[in-house]
Amino acid sequence: MKKISLFLIAFIIIPFAIIYSENKYFKKHEESVKKQRSRDISNKDSIIKAMGAFLEETNSILKEDNVKISFPVDENNITEIKDTDEFYSTGAIPPKIYGFVTTDSLNIRSMDDSSSEKIGKLKFKEKVEILYQSDKFDTINGIKAPWLLIRKENGEEGWVFGGFISDDLPEEINKNNGKTDWNLIIPARGKISSKFGKRIDPVSKKGYNYHKGIDISAPIGTPVYAAAEGIVIKSEYVKNGYGNLIIIKHRDNLFTYYGHLSKIIAKSGDRVSQSEVIGKVGNTGRSTGPHLHFEVRKGDTVVNPEDFIK
Known part of the structure; x- marks a missing residue:
């Protein structure tokens, strides 16, 4: 009797659990879910018929004990599974x-x-x-x-x-001369002490590394300016060599980095204007002396800052 009950529960639940499981994976596997739903709907009548036959056979076995199992749902009133209505609306298809x-x-x-x-x-x-x-x-x-x-x-x-x-088509860099239509300002008053590109490691003095930006040598406390208008997305001390770091996101997915700061003024989330003071030159992080490390990126690609400075 216990085996019959367990089998009955499994027989009733499993077909509908398959339909309900569409919700969880629909967004990742839209086409396969739609096909699964179509198969479930087309097989609905045969599932209900099989369930009815099974219940009839089971009730004939249980008749001697005066026990009868009723059909668990109104088989004449099954249409849609409510939880999936939002996915199968008859309304307009949203734009791509x-x-x-x-x-x-x-x-x-x-x-x-x-x-x-x-x-x-x-x-x-x-x-x-x-x-x-x-x-x-x-x-x-x-x-x-x-x-x-x-x-x-x-x-x-x-x-x-x-x-x-x-959302927008990004700006194309002019590959003929490296210049763009950007007019970044030099973010600190000082001397460019190290340029963009391959160089001898300034700390170890052994081997070469690739300098991702330019270094502007200046006394500690020299004001650091935003190279262009944008939103500050990072403003904190980081352990990967930059020390106190500010990152600003500009239009067209351009990012500027300001490293080794002695003082951070602009906070994450601030909207800053071009030439606004955002920090002070320092010597924090992996640094051999007071300077500003200034870096420019297009997306995740480092580019030569001097190609963007007016």
Whole structure:
């Protein structure tokens, strides 16, 4: 008797659990969920018929004990599963959402995680359809953003970090002379003591490293100015060599970094104007003397700051 009851419960619950399970995975696997729903609806009558036959057979066995099991639902009134109505509305289909890649190269991954498998790449300015925004946020190169499920024009799908996808077509750098239409100001008064590019490591004096910005030598306490209007997205001490660091996000996915500060004035979330004082020159972090490390990035790609300074 106990075996019959357990089998009956499983027989009744499992077909409907399959339909309800659509909710959890719908947004990641829209097409497969729609196909599953179509199969479930087309098989509804046969499922109900089989359940009815099973109950009839079971009741014939239980008849001697004067026990009867009723049908668990009104089989003549089953239409839709309420929890999935929002996904299968008969209303207008929402418009597609597109974005553009703002960095030279952006990895496509199998899951919404930077450690997941790389399954492709996107190029600068490539247009993609945005299918879904993950609840998971990551911070890459000082940019905090969610992961996005995207579809390429050839139909390939995958996950990308949303910090390098923009609603607007990004500005193209003039590759003939390296210059852009940007007019950044020099963020501190002083002498450029180290330029962008390959150089001998200034701390160890051994081997070469790649300098991601320019160094402006100046006394501790010299004012540091915002190179352009933007929003401060980081304003804190970091342990990876920058010391006291401010990062400002500007239009067209341009970012400026101000490192080794002795004092931080602008706070995260502040909107700053060009030439506004945001901090003071210092010697914090991995530094050999008082100076400002000034760095410019297009998305996650470091570029020569002097190409952007007027």
